[in-house]
Amino acid sequence: EVQLVESGGGLVKPGGSLRLSCAASGFTFSDYTMIWVRQAPGKGLEWVSSLSGNTRYIYYADSVKGRFTISRDNAKNSLYLQMNSLRAEDTAVYYCARDDFGGNNDYWGQGTLVAVSS
Amino acid sequence: IQLTQSPSSLSASVGDRVTITCRASQGISSFLAWYQQKPGKAPKLLIFAASTLQSGVPSRFRGGGSGTEFTLTISSLQPEDFATYYCQQVNSYPFTFGPGTKVDIK
Numbered sequence: 140e141v142q143l144v145e146s147g148g149g150l151v152k153p154g155g156s157l158r159l160s161c162a163a164s165g166f167t168f169s170d171y172t173m174i175w176v177r178q179a180p181g182k183g184l185e186w187v188s189s190l191s192g193n194t195r196y197i198y199y200a201d202s203v204k205g206r207f208t209i210s211r212d213n214a215k216n217s218l219y220l221q222m223n224s225l226r227a228e229d230t231a232v233y234y235c236a237r238d239d240f241g242g243n244n245d246y247w248g249q250g251t252l253v254a255v256s257s
Numbered sequence: 258i259q260l261t262q263s264p265s266s267l268s269a270s271v272g273d274r275v276t277i278t279c280r281a282s283q284g285i286s287s288f289l290a291w292y293q294q295k296p297g298k299a300p301k302l303l304i305f306a307a308s309t310l311q312s313g314v315p316s317r318f319r320g321g322g323s324g325t326e327f328t329l330t331i332s333s334l335q336p337e338d339f340a341t342y343y344c345q346q347v348n349s350y351p352f353t354f355g356p357g358t359k360v361d362i363k
Contacts, residue, residue: 174352176300176354183343183354183355183356183357184292184294184300184343184345184354184357185354186345186351186352186353186354189350189352198350198351199351200351201351234299234300236299239302239305241305241306241347242288242290242347242352243290243302243305243306243311243345243347244290244292244300244302245302245311247299247300247301248299249299250299
């Protein structure tokens with residue numbers, strides 16, 4: 140059974156940093172592109188970043204480029220999102236998801252809440 | 258690539274036929290997916306490649322369209338279908354989502 144479990148969310152002050160993790164199981168993690176998607180409270184979905192299985196291909200939304208860094212450890216079946224220079228508008232539930240080779244996200248984690256506030 | 262959805266919300270009854278439209282700011286061939294999201298839950302993939310039903314999704318869901326205009330149709334709305342629906346283009350990065358369409362009970 141495919142499982143994705145996010146962790147690392149919490150309350151952080153503006154300008155602060157946070158590192159999210161996503162633990163994957165039930166599939167060959169290194170074969171798949173993985174992504175982060177976020178959802179601000181009461182708002183829609185926002186695609187954040189994508190990282191290919193071999194780490195050659197990395198993409199970011201303009202809203203986070205230069206502040207967030209996506210990475211992975213295939214030996215640990217884990218995906219990460221390092222978030223720096225956090226702003227109030229980064230407050231959201233952050234989901235990790237698997238890309239099914241076609242850009243579609245067939246499995247999702249339960250999400251982890253990041254709140255940026257002084 | 259920007260996506261718009263219409264309507265932004267709708268009220269419908271069980272058994273109704275419902276159609277949601279998603280428009281792209283430029284042609285994306287058939288590189289479009291539809292997701293369903295219920296409150297407090299992660300999104301669920303319903304349709305990919307504009308019209309291909311994801312495994313396990315009921316056949317009352319149907320996707321159509323190509324280029325810049327796409328539709329999601331629910332042929333006979335069921336109680337478990339009340340949710341918010343999002344389209345997403347996967348033609349080119351960043352893979353943008355539409356703003357969502359909330360379907361609630363009339």
